[in-house]
Amino acid sequence: MLLISCPNCGPRDETEFHYGGQAHVAYPENPNQLNDREWAEYLFYRDNTKGTFAERWVHSTGCRQWFNILRDTVSYDIKAVYPMGALRPDTTPAAPEGAAK
Amino acid sequence: MADLLPEHPEFLWHNPDPKPSYDAVIVGGGGHGLATAYFLAKNHGMTNIAVLEKGWLAGGNMARNTTIIRSNYLWDESAAIYEHALKLWEILPEELEYDFLFSQRGVMNLAHTLGDVRESMRRVGANKLNGVDAEWLDPQQVKELCPILNISDNIRYPVMGATYQPRAGIAKHDHVAWAFARKCDELGVDIIQNCEVTGFVKDGNRVVGVKTNRGTINTEKVGLCAAGHSSVLAEMAGFRLPIQSHPLQALVSELHEPVHPTVVMSNHVHVYVSQAHKGELVMGAGVDSYNGYGQRGSFHVIEQQMAAAVELFPIFARAHVLRTWGGIVDTTLDASPIVGTTPVENMFVNCGWGTGGFKGTPAAGLTFAHTIATGAPHKLNAPFSLERFETGALIDEHGAAAVAH
Numbered sequence: 165m166l167l168i169s170c171p172n173c174g175p176r177d178e179t180e181f182h183y184g185g186q187a188h189v190a191y192p193e194n195p196n197q198l199n200d201r202e203w204a205e206y207l208f209y210r211d212n213t214k215g216t217f218a219e220r221w222v223h224s225t226g227c228r229q230w231f232n233i234l235r236d237t238v239s240y241d242i243k244a245v246y247p248m249g250a251l252r253p254d255t256t257p258a259a260p261e262g263a264a265k
Numbered sequence: 266m267a268d269l270l271p272e273h274p275e276f277l278w279h280n281p282d283p284k285p286s287y288d289a290v291i292v293g294g295g296g297h298g299l300a301t302a303y304f305l306a307k308n309h310g311m312t313n314i315a316v317l318e319k320g321w322l323a324g325g326n327m328a329r330n331t332t333i334i335r336s337n338y339l340w341d342e343s344a345a346i347y348e349h350a351l352k353l354w355e356i357l358p359e360e361l362e363y364d365f366l367f368s369q370r371g372v373m374n375l376a377h378t379l380g381d382v383r384e385s386m387r388r389v390g391a392n393k394l395n396g397v398d399a400e401w402l403d404p405q406q407v408k409e410l411c412p413i414l415n416i417s418d419n420i421r422y423p424v425m426g427a428t429y430q431p432r433a434g435i436a437k438h439d440h441v442a443w444a445f446a447r448k449c450d451e452l453g454v455d456i457i458q459n460c461e462v463t464g465f466v467k468d469g470n471r472v473v474g475v476k477t478n479r480g481t482i483n484t485e486k487v488g489l490c491a492a493g494h495s496s497v498l499a500e501m502a503g504f505r506l507p508i509q510s511h512p513l514q515a516l517v518s519e520l521h522e523p524v525h526p527t528v529v530m531s532n533h534v535h536v537y538v539s540q541a542h543k544g545e546l547v548m549g550a551g552v553d554s555y556n557g558y559g560q561r562g563s564f565h566v567i568e569q570q571m572a573a574a575v576e577l578f579p580i581f582a583r584a585h586v587l588r589t590w591g592g593i594v595d596t597t598l599d600a601s602p603i604v605g606t607t608p609v610e611n612m613f614v615n616c617g618w619g620t621g622g623f624k625g626t627p628a629a630g631l632t633f634a635h636t637i638a639t640g641a642p643h644k645l646n647a648p649f650s651l652e653r654f655e656t657g658a659l660i661d662e663h664g665a666a667a668v669a670h
Contacts, residue, residue: 208654
């Protein structure tokens, strides 16, 4: 079971949350101008990243607030938790200084 | 001592090195990939083809499913393709000359609410109209067919009846893969294990080769049969798929005497149970909610399905879990597969079978082979095109297909 750190309530079991899929998918700015292909993209196409994935969760049985996380979809490690509306944090590791690490 | 040992039996397939070029390359050596190669060779005379498998043959979802075979889907398009698959299952042991223990012991889908009862009766009616064997059972008939089921009203969601498909059942998944692999090998197909695709060679928008960890292979046509990894391959080829990969878990108990004569699925309390030929109770349920490529899921999913199983089958209370595992299933928004052409010329995709790929194996192979060989879909897979997400002609089996996905 995932242990998810809710920004408001702290670390809680996955069973308290619901999954919201890919984060940062904006509603189309000009819905009337979209063609069928663009609507399909918006409605049905989501990234299916193998690796670090930005996704939404809601703390359903806690504060009931939505938030974003960065999670590795292979190891399931959670790398960052950040608020809705914020930009995706940069989690690329800093270049090692010198050889020793 | 050595001469007391028996001769090693014939291998079922060879392990050739990849040739520089093929007429078609199938990516993914699971059930669907092998079935596709088999029908390409048998029905379309394409024998200069290869199946590339990044791990070992049939070690992905083919090794991880709960082996249930049924065709009692609600919508016409689904009933047609799954019923065709079931008809192929019925003749394949003879055709492949391999008894893979296809056992038509029936599948029961329980109803626990008034909504379930109405949905079930509607589905029975739809199935009958589509030539799929289906009947409605009241709780007493359920008990007669599966005496270990608890049909009393002392549980949270009492059994109010069930749909029953007598021709449905289970098969031995590994043997199915080996049966296809042996026939493919006999027909001249190269089955290449430990060969991972790392990219594609394109001439404009046309695929002309496959890059692998064992070198580049030229090919006229490429068929993708990679289930949970379909999106990864599509990205390499430069297009997107409306697929989300999720972990799907299953478990087995230790071996028991035969106690469970059929297959029981419950959508509402969400567990499905059969007893394997060897004696293990085999159980599964729904996917983990989050996207995942880890071939493992969260334990509460296992815990909930076992709780459901013990309510329905009180006799299981003393059984032990021997093993749990996970596979990566490729789900679509309408819970129906995608079998057809792609935006890349000469590249074809068979994916999106989600939680139900095993039962579809023969029909996936048949229709996908037809699509690759002729460049156009078979009438059975024509509705399952990638374009349906643009046209809106979805085949919405969510909740309609006798199991929640």
